[in-house]
Amino acid sequence: MNDHSTAVRNFHRAFYEGNARADGIQGLHSLTRYQGIETHKCPLDLWVFQEILHDVRPALVIELGTFLGGTTLFLAHQLELFNCGSVVSVDCRELSRPQHPRVQYLVGNTQSPEIIGMIRQKAQQVTGPVLVIHDADHHYDVCLEDLEVYGPLVTTGSYLIVEDTNVNGHPVNTEWGPGPWEAVEAFLSKRSEFARDSGREKFLMTYNPGGYLRRCHSSD
Ligand SMILES: C[S@@+](CC[C@H](N)C(=O)[O-])C[C@H]1O[C@@H](n2cnc3c(N)ncnc32)[C@H](O)[C@@H]1O
Numbered sequence: 517m518n519d520h521s522t523a524v525r526n527f528h529r530a531f532y533e534g535n536a537r538a539d540g541i542q543g544l545h546s547l548t549r550y551q552g553i554e555t556h557k558c559p560l561d562l563w564v565f566q567e568i569l570h571d572v573r574p575a576l577v578i579e580l581g582t583f584l585g586g587t588t589l590f591l592a593h594q595l596e597l598f599n600c601g602s603v604v605s606v607d608c609r610e611l612s613r614p615q616h617p618r619v620q621y622l623v624g625n626t627q628s629p630e631i632i633g634m635i636r637q638k639a640q641q642v643t644g645p646v647l648v649i650h651d652a653d654h655h656y657d658v659c660l661e662d663l664e665v666y667g668p669l670v671t672t673g674s675y676l677i678v679e680d681t682n683v684n685g686h687p688v689n690t691e692w693g694p695g696p697w698e699a700v701e702a703f704l705s706k707r708s709e710f711a712r713d714s715g716r717e718k719f720l721m722t723y724n725p726g727g728y729l730r731r732c733h734s735s736d
Pocket residue numbers: 554555556557580581582583584585586587588606607608609624625626627651652653654658
C-alpha cells in the first residue's frame with residue numbers, strides 16, 4: 517500500500533471512529549447535521565448523492581433506513597430544486613422526523629411483506645427512474661435479502677447505493693463480521709445487470725466503497 521492510500525485509510529478510520537460517545541455511538545457522522553438534523557453520512561457521500569440525483573433525475577427515491585430523516589430531507593430538497601420526484605423512506609423505528617411534501621415515511625421492517633408490497637406498488641406507479649439507497653440493517657444476511665428484494669426495482673441507468681460497505685475492515689470496524697461489502701459481492705455474483713461505478717468514489721474517502729451500483733441493463 518502506498519503512502520497515499522495509507523493516508524486515506526487513516527483519515528477514514530479517524531473520521532469513522534472519532535467522537536466516541538458513552539451511548540456507544542461513534543463517528544464524526546454523528547456530529548453531521550443537515551438543516552440541524554443528525555445525518556449519519558460522510559459529507560463527501562452526500563455530495564455524490566447530489567451529483568447522482570442530478571444525473572438520474574429520479575421519479576422515486578426509496579430510502580431504506582431513515583433514522584432521524586436528515587438524509588431524507590436532503591434528498592427532498594434536491595428533488596425540489598430539480599422539480600422532480602419523491603422519496604419514500606422506511607424505518608422500523610417511529611421517531612420525530614422533518615415533514616416535506618415530497619416525502620412519505622413508512623414505519624416497519626424492510627423485510628415485512630406489507631412494506632415490500634407498498635414500496636413495490638409505489639415503484640410500479642411511477643414512470644421515471646427509480647433509485648434505491650440501502651442504509652438499514654448492515655448485517656450480511658439481512659442486507660443481502662434487502663438487496664435481492666429492492667434491487668430489482670432500480671431502473672436501468674439508475675443506482676442501487678449500498679451504504680456502510682466500509683465496515684468489517686473495509687477499512688473500519690474490523691470486528692463487525694460480514695456486512696454490506698460481502699452482501700454486495702454476493703449480490704453482484706448473481707446480478708450481472710448491476711456494476712460498481714467506481715467513478716462515484718472520486719473523493720477518495722467514501723463510507724460506501726464498492727457500494728455505488730449502477731444498473732447497466734434490464735436483466736439477462
Ligand atoms: C444507519 S441508520 C440510517 C441513517 C440515515 N439513513 C441517515 O442518513 O441519517 C440505520 C437505520 O435503519 C433502521 N433499521 C435497521 N434495520 C432495519 C430494518 N430491517 N428495517 C427497517 N429499518 C431498519 C434503524 O432503525 C436505523 O434508524
